[in-house]
Amino acid sequence: MRNQQATKLLFEMSRSGRRAHHLPPLPAEGETAASLLPADQLADAPPPLPELAEGDVVRHFVNLSTLNMSVDTHFYPLGSCTMKYNPKRNERMASLPGLVDVHPLQSDRSVPGVLQMLYELQQMIGEIAGLPGVSLQPAAGAHGELTALLVAAAYYRDRGEDQRRYVLTADSAHGTNPASAQMAGFSTRTVKSNAQGLVDLDDLKSKLDDKTAVFMLTNPNTLGLFDSQIKEITDLVHEAGALIYLDGANMNAILGITRPGDFGADLMHFNPHKTFSGPHGGGGPGAGPICVRDFLADYLPGPVVEKVGEEFRTVDPAKTIGRVRSFFGNVGVLARAYIYIRTYGKEGLRRVSEDAVLGANYLLSKVRHILDVPHGDRCMHEFVASAKKLKKEKHLSAMDLAKRLLDFGFHAPTVYFPLVVEEAVMVEPTETESKETLDAFAEALFRITEESGDVVEHAPHSTNISRPDDVIAARKPILRWTEKDK
Amino acid sequence: MNGYLFHTESDRREMLRAIGAESVQEIIDGQVPPAVQMKRPLELPPAADEMTLESELRRLAASNASVSSHVCFMGGGAYDHFIPAVVDEIASRGEYYTSYTPYQAEVSQGNLQVMFEYETLVSQITGLDVSNASLYDGGSAATEAVLMALASVKKRHKVITSDAVHPEYREILEAYLQNIDAELVVVPASESGTSEGILDAIDEQTACVLIQHPNFFGRLEQVRKIADAAHQAGALVIQSFDPISVGLLKRPGDLGVDIAVAEGQCLGNPLQYGGPYLGIMACRQDLMRRMPGRIAGQTTDRRGNRCWVLTLQTREQHIRREKATSNICSNQTLLALRATVYLSLLGPQGLKETAEHCVVKTNQARERFAASERFELVHAGPVFKEFLVRDREGDVQALLEHATDHGVLAGVPVGPMEPKWKDCFLVAVTEKRTEADLDRLMKVLESAPADEANRLAETV
Ligand SMILES: Cc1ncc(COP(=O)(O)O)c(C=O)c1O
DSSP states (O other), X not given: OOOTTTTSOHHHHOOTTOOOOOOOOOOSSSOOHHHHSOGGGBXXXXXXXXXXXXXXXXXXXXXXXXXXOXXXXXXXXXXXXXXXXXXXXXXXXXXXXXXXXXXXXXXXXGOHHHHHHHHHHHHHHHHHHTOOEEEOOXXXXXXXHHHHHHHHHHHHHHTTXXXXXXXXXXXXXXXXXXXXXXXXXXXXXXXXXXXXXXXXXXXXHHHOSTTEXXXXXXXXXXXXXXXXXXXXXXXXXXXXXXXXXXXXXXXXGTTXXXXXXXXXXXXXXXXXXXXXXXXXXXXXXOOOXXXXXXXXXXXXXXXXXXXXXXXXXXXXXXXXXXXXXXXXXOHHHHHHHHHHHHHHHHHHHHHHHHHHHHHHHHHHHHHTTTSBOOSOSOOSSOEEEEOHXXXXXXXXXXXXXXXXXXXXXXXXXXXXXXXXXXXXXXXXXXXXXXXHHHHHHHHHHHHHHHSOHHHHHTOOOSSSSOOBOHHHHXXXXXXXXXXXXX | OOSOOOOOXXXXXXXHHHHTOSOHHXXXXXXXXXXXXXXXXXXXXXXXOHHHHHHHXXXXXXXXOOTTTSEEOOOSSOOOOOOOHHHHHHHTOHHHHTOOSOSSXXXXXXXXXXXXXXXXXXXXXXXXXXXXXXXXXXXXXXXXHHHHHHHHSTTOOEEEEETTSOHHHHHHHHHHHTTSSOEEEXXXXXXXXXXXXXXXXXXXXXXXXXXXXXXXXXXXXXXXXXXXXXXXXXXXXXEEEOTTGGGTBOOGGGGTOSEEEEEGGGTTOOOGGGOSOOEEEEEOGGGGXXXXXXXXXXXXXXXXXXXXXXXXXXXXXXXXXXXXXXXXXXXXXXXXXXXXXXXXXXXXXXXXXXXXXXXXXXXXXXXXHHHOSSEEESOOSOBSXXXXXXXXXXXXXXXXXXXXXXXXXXXXXXXXXXXXGTTEEEEXXXXXXXXXXXXXXXXXXXXXXXXXXXXXXXXX
């Protein structure tokens, strides 16, 4: 039974005079806080926060949590997001006193263990990338993209090539790629995909010139395909004097199999919340460490960790772009990545990718008989099906399919991305799902396509709410609770 | 093998048969040109089982000084506030931390309602209309606010700030503005550590003013005055504030500020050497469509039930690509959840009392430093929860190392961030500190022999 009382808004549960938090009394003698501050700076009253008892707060948030699907509770094949199992040991180890409660501005000498871990992580992801210069600072993948583009801009400025004002992005790229380019001060040009879903080489050639700074490439791409023309692509871009950026969102497909540095990338980011087991935190936090070629390492944001003799030190690279956030980085997320990489070790990581590829191809072999998969009958770690035919024949969209899957107890795949596939259904099973789960998912998908359109169109039927009205939400935004709603 | 894999050998055989492949290698070879495939294993440590790895991590962790092994007076944008047990308990529920961005609202009502509650709480502590669902941290949030202002105020490119704003925040701003058409003016703080100089710098080219209040030195700014002057000139005002301070001080919205940003670490989030933290941002209604980041809003479902969705998405990168208001995708939802739990536990009274503890105890610490032979207060006048101290012996780094060796994280050396303050350090005092902690701080600092300090300095 749903507890409706506890899932009212905090503000509706509030009763004047209730409280959950108590501090020891301040000494009765001596000056009061109000007397120590100028009267004109003081508020008449503290903010009108809700007033609740501790039991209220706990029941509220525990009940709300049960309204979420999550990796711990459901298969979550959200393409491009690598929703793999989030190891519990990572949570415990990253929360050890001495790691979780270290102040960011402590001296290097007082945090040798933290610096050792971060130094080793720099080395490890540099090795996985095949790119030796590493900054752990960016807070998420998109932030890594922006940071790397700032590094590229500084490099060109240094070389007197300021005219390189264009960043090329693929039409199949994630929205963060062009958005990051814009934020870094570049203009963007889009490179088309060909019929196979790979980079259209002619289109790429026509857009490369001495104004090109960077080509942002996702490989394996967002269709789950490794671009077999990779050598031609990187040669073309390098011949034009430009750099290759690799969006590393799909690194889960190629750990220990191939390295961005070996296939021609000059800069890249990792998404440790994806590849190195996250967790995703309901939307974040992530991290977005970047790896670059040696000639770009001097421009990285600081601080980075260096080893001098047996000691670890934080230093700023010689020509650093400065910093892109305060303090060192999302160390809590990086610690989990470190623990994850150490757990699998050198052979294990390759096995992770092999199993991710195996699982995705197995599921593809089943889904192919249910939905169109426009690009290839093999894939890397994910694939993109299309509900186009279903739409034509039964007036059911990718969204309808996604919603009905929720009734079968599965989180939906990513839909409507990448943009190059109509009615896209992007499925990434990850290596931490059993064959039985993949079978059950394919079975559910099949049953849905056989169901009456009416049932699917009005799905989901079993969730706490039915489909929300997005149009009204955007047209007449209600973005906070106000007193009059009480 | 260690790890979390599922497939048995017979699973693998069956799966390969269904695919029609001999091996996974065959699938890979079909796509990844052999020339770029690795010919050797990754050079990484061998796999480690849970028991072994945990004992190694425990050793690493134990080698660090921390706020549990030491008494902490460090601040400078990250603070040792108390975190109630309920915050950790709720945030460790897998339904929260192993889910992702609520793309499917029907199975994400928990996260979406928390986001909506968070946004409401942020409105309540800022006195502003609209909050987003989080940004990366306080520093990048300040820069996002500047970018938002530059996009809102047409044809103006000047950004004015002061060196009483956190030096790292200013560094971020500089890095982001490097390649775009904007001019950054940094006004020096006055003798008393405040930013009145901004008033003279504001002109008709000014797009926005970024101030911090309480500022980097803990001092209080004349926000209302600066906001009025900026508005007069047609510029926007951004305030970086301390969420704890509004338990006592006027809120950004009450002072005429257009965009408020903050580091939300202080709201129930652990220090963990700098992150993940929480970037807070709120603004006036009319700036809403320029806001970066996710926003949850209220709507109804097909049956008329109240519910929550991600909204105003036409601002965002997945729809607008290069025309988006920001590139942010993954944000800091879990930290926003922690802040939501924290603020609902504290309530108005708890927030006020926490702020009072900070002010009173900080003042006690100031009196101790003012009375000491060796130290002097750099700025006169009221502060909120931290203040700048000058060491007359001058060797701050060695002094602070001495204190660390004696169990006290005595403060933040500001020299590395701002050379002109090389003989100074910031001391922060939260509600957690006691009379005995203060005794210990002074005893340890005053016992640091100047000559030992110098000797130490040479070896560090
Ligand atoms: C292909 C791709 N690139 C970039 C990103 C951005 O990463 P983050 O969300 O960590 O900023 C994502 C995340 O969804 C992605 O799927």
